[in-house]
Amino acid sequence: MCTGLIIALLPLPANAQGISDQQLSNRTLIGGNVKRHADAVLAVMSYTTVPDVTTSSLSINNGTSGNPGFGQSQLGGGFTISRSFPLYVEGTLAYSRYDPMFVATDGSEQRTLPTRWNTFSSTVGIGWDFRITDELVFRPILNGTIGRVSSDLKIGQSVVNRVTDSNLQFLNNGSLDAYGYGGSLVLDFERYRATYEIDAELRATDIYLRSFGGSSEAVQGSATAQQVSLWARWRAPTGWHALDRPVRYVLEFAYSHYFGDSAGVLGFNDLTSLGVGLELDSSKYPIVITRTRALVRYVFGHNVHGVSFGFAVSF
Template identity: 45%
Template sequence: MLGHVESDISIASRYLSNQKGVDLQFLDGGRMNAYGLGGSLMLDYEDYKPEREYDAELRYTNIAMNTFDTSAAVKGSADSQSLGLWARTRIPTPLTVLERPLRAVFEVAHTEFLGNLRGALGFNSLSSVGTGFEIDRSASDPIFSRVRVVFRYQFGQNIRGTSIGLAASF
């Protein structure tokens, strides 16, 4: 992993410093460069049949990150670890789109944050449930063989949210 972030919000930084006594040195011309080394170990289960498809993954990730050539306010290191479980099923519906069945999509996921990630954003875990549809475009010789739209609800300790995901397969 290699990353670079810069900020220059000098007016807001001066206001917060003068009015609230908050030192936000990073906001005024700050920058952060970071690198990380690590990886993931994943167990994957797939069961694809014409009448339905099941996918499930269990993944452990560990990436040790460090900053370099960085503003003093954000120098540091972190051990980024997580353990996640994700599952999706796709079931053909009676509806036909582009000469193929429209598929209903259902997803669930849960991630436990470990190491320095635990509590860093105000929560220790994040879960989601989602539903949507998938269009199989393979009959029309397209660039994308499948297009999927999934609406998700994410939740955890002190956090709630929604999202819309769009995915395409070659």
């Protein structure tokens, strides 16, 4: 069993943000249609529907304030029960924050509406390993997602009373609940030798997200998460020893390409990650954790780049 935790954010430049603004008419919101922004946030939620090191942690700065206008973090992992019973189970928990800005007007007065949209989502997957060779596995997975976007509007009540746009219902402590369903196809390659270890995974995912239930009427919508990713890791002994086991160095490569509504919503269609780190082996001792790994990753794409720190444990 293996799981990972990202403990630092990936800083990306402000021009990575692809959510555009539109000017609307009198007695409404200027700076963008709320439903359009909420649909974009639902599309952003799709970045955390599958375990993916390239988008496990993102932080995008606002071009005017220099502060993060969007950020997300993800905790996830997966495992196969055993070779004799090759049921595969995976899960992710994710949090993201988006701070869009709107302007309200009643025709004579304008007021900036600072908002904060917090998104929580969880995805689970159940699959089955079909062994092609001793080292290569084909794994179909069924995925399900549940999530919520909550809006927190900080504004004087007088402005709320005078602006009578239905979009404001969502901005003023509204919420968007979403569910998703779909699946993934995975090719998983593992080769373990005394002098090196290789892990590689090719994955294609398609998940449909849709609002439901108590979602504010003005922001109901849907989005499609479509992604193809390639991930590979090389581990080999460094010559050092700790905990009566070799200390391994780790090299990692990951590439993700986004399709559907995920494509371009943050200003890029693909991300590449290059990582290097160390791994401690504690398997000699009677503890639950068998390996602990720390990595530094450089992530880049079209007009975006940054550094993240990753931490993972194996059971």
